Amino acid sequence: MTVRELLTEMKDTSEVIIDLAYASLMYNSSTMAEKVRGLEDDMDDLKFATRYKVLLSSRTREDARQLSGILEVASAADRISDAASDIVSLLRFPPEKRPFITEMLSEADEKIRMIKISSDSSMVGNTIGRLQIEASTGCKIIAIKNRRGWTYDPEDEMKLRANDVIIVRGTDDGADLLVEYAAGRKEWEFEEIVPDDVIEDEAEEDLQNEEELSEEIRGEGDEE
Amino acid sequence: MTVRELLTEMKDTSEVIIDLAYASLMYNSSTMAEKVRGLEDDMDDLKFATRYKVLLSSRTREDARQLSGILEVASAADRISDAASDIVSLLRFPPEKRPFITEMLSEADEKIRMIKISSDSSMVGNTIGRLQIEASTGCKIIAIKNRRGWTYDPEDEMKLRANDVIIVRGTDDGADLLVEYAAGRKEWEFEEIVPDDVIEDEAEEDLQNEEELSEEIRGEGDEE
Incomplete structure (x- = not known):
């Protein structure tokens, strides 16, 4: 490395x-x-x-x-x-x-929750990366328990199966949303797949904007 | 306290x-x-x-x-x-x-990005809490710069205005999504407001499930 x-x-x-x-x-x-x-x-x-x-x-x-x-x-x-x-x-x-630990964690901004993936859930059979779980719900998966045991900080390539248990960190709103998906009460909304060149172009434009923005902030914002 | x-x-x-x-x-x-x-x-x-x-x-x-x-x-x-x-x-x-700092931060799992809210964005005029920005995009707002200067770790009650600049922490996918909303290229999808008693009931049920789950995990999962 x-x-x-x-x-x-x-x-x-x-x-x-x-x-x-x-x-x-x-x-x-x-x-x-x-x-x-x-x-x-x-x-x-x-x-x-x-x-x-x-x-x-x-x-x-x-x-x-x-x-x-x-x-x-x-x-x-x-x-x-x-x-x-x-x-x-x-x-x-x-x-x-x-x-005091449970009390502290239940009142902190970021909560830890344990959620079971139901066999009715539209998440089943998809990888974490395809679902973009963090981008869609704000919940980061800390650990997954499946038939093979525990995996910590799982990779995007990992596939979710029925009855997997995930431990996530996120806001209450985000975790509530994820519970709906995991229970199969709400259908997962997959992002449409946009051709790569469109994404590249926009990403480049955004990065350029970000650089200008950062210059601007540095110039004026930092003086106050 | x-x-x-x-x-x-x-x-x-x-x-x-x-x-x-x-x-x-x-x-x-x-x-x-x-x-x-x-x-x-x-x-x-x-x-x-x-x-x-x-x-x-x-x-x-x-x-x-x-x-x-x-x-x-x-x-x-x-x-x-x-x-x-x-x-x-x-x-x-x-x-x-x-x-090395910029390189490290651009390759880390969680990225830091600076995003400007366009006057065309459907986020304008809404509070962070109403938008549920973290639950919807996985991006946590670290700081906001508006006409009054910088606010760090802003409260849910804070309203976003056109031309505000936000610094967020999130995955690439999440930040890309937020850029679309902030630029006004994508319409914000507000969660429908569900009556409180329905939420309470489901939340109670989920918490019960979570307790059972946690017992189950403790019992078998922890022995492997």
């Missing part, structure tokens, strides 16, 4: 590991907690790999400046995952001794 | 502060970085307030056990916000000395 890939992996992991940590407390799951500890170990490996690559490529004073920034981001991501590890350590208390 | 409220506030802040920290680097914004530092100070205050309340209410050995758990979660949330503070410290480098 390149340094850039290592850093991206660390950022993604630092986000999913916190969600998983809270989910493990919410559902009192020691297998999820195990996964959190595994991810924390992975983060340490990623941090060492990043350090090693960074030190190897530091030649000049100029390099050193830029590379020290990379180490700072890597260490921030690592500290976030350490915090996740502290959170799961609360599993040593039985659930009735940590009611 | 009760201990529970303090803890919920700390959790929510620990999430938004990381998004804001990355956004400040992405858009080279010192005002956003200022806000991150302000939130970090708020977190310290919240942590001290939590400690104080916890110490006041600890009477028995039993109390002490449960309350030490609360302090652990509070300290995890605080450490996450410290990491955010480290991330914004990279603003001391000019953008061309930290290209």
Whole structure:
């Protein structure tokens, strides 16, 4: 992996590991907690790999400046995952001794919910990527349990089957919507597939707009 | 605030502060970085307030056990916000000395995007809550710039106006969808408003299902 890939992996992991940590407390799951500890170990490996690559490529004073920034981001991501590890350590208390966790999670902006996919659901047989679950409901799938057991932070290619159980993180509105789809009470609305070249053109235009916007914001917005 | 409220506030802040920290680097914004530092100070205050309340209410050995758990979660949330503070410290480098940040953020699972609301957009004149932006597109609004300046982590009651600029965090698919709505190329689909009692009934049923599910998962799932 390149340094850039290592850093991206660390950022993604630092986000999913916190969600998983809270989910493990919410559902009192020691297998999820195990996964959190595994991810924390992975983060340490990623941090060492990043350090090693960074030190190897530091030649000049100029390099050193830029590379020290990379180490700072890597260490921030690592500290976030350490915090996740502290959170799961609360599993040593039985659930009735940590009611504050359930209360906190049920009042936070982003909720954690467990949802079963009914055999009547139009989601069945489709991949997470095809459904665009996060874009359509705002719910990010933290974990899936199917016949093969648990998968954490599943890939877009994973297919949903009847009776799969998913653990998601999202707003109340989003999770309520997803429950309707998962129960088969509401038909999934698939995005029409637009030819790729149209998307490319619009995306390019939007990116250009975004650059101009960002210049504009930097110029005036940042002075107030 | 009760201990529970303090803890919920700390959790929510620990999430938004990381998004804001990355956004400040992405858009080279010192005002956003200022806000991150302000939130970090708020977190310290919240942590001290939590400690104080916890110490006041600890009477028995039993109390002490449960309350030490609360302090652990509070300290995890605080450490996450410290990491955010480290991330914004990279603003001391000019953008061309930290290209790895933009690369990392453009390849991460969750992207940060800046989007302008066109006067043609059907979002104009509606509140964030009415639009259910996160549930409909998976994009969480990190910040809004309107005539009054910047608002960070805006409330659901905030109304969107033509020419407002929003900074969001979401997947590529979700942000692409939001761009379509914001540009007025796609009409916003408002959820029909369902009478409250129907929602209550279904919600209660779903919660019951979730509890059974969670028992089931605990029983069999956790043994594998």
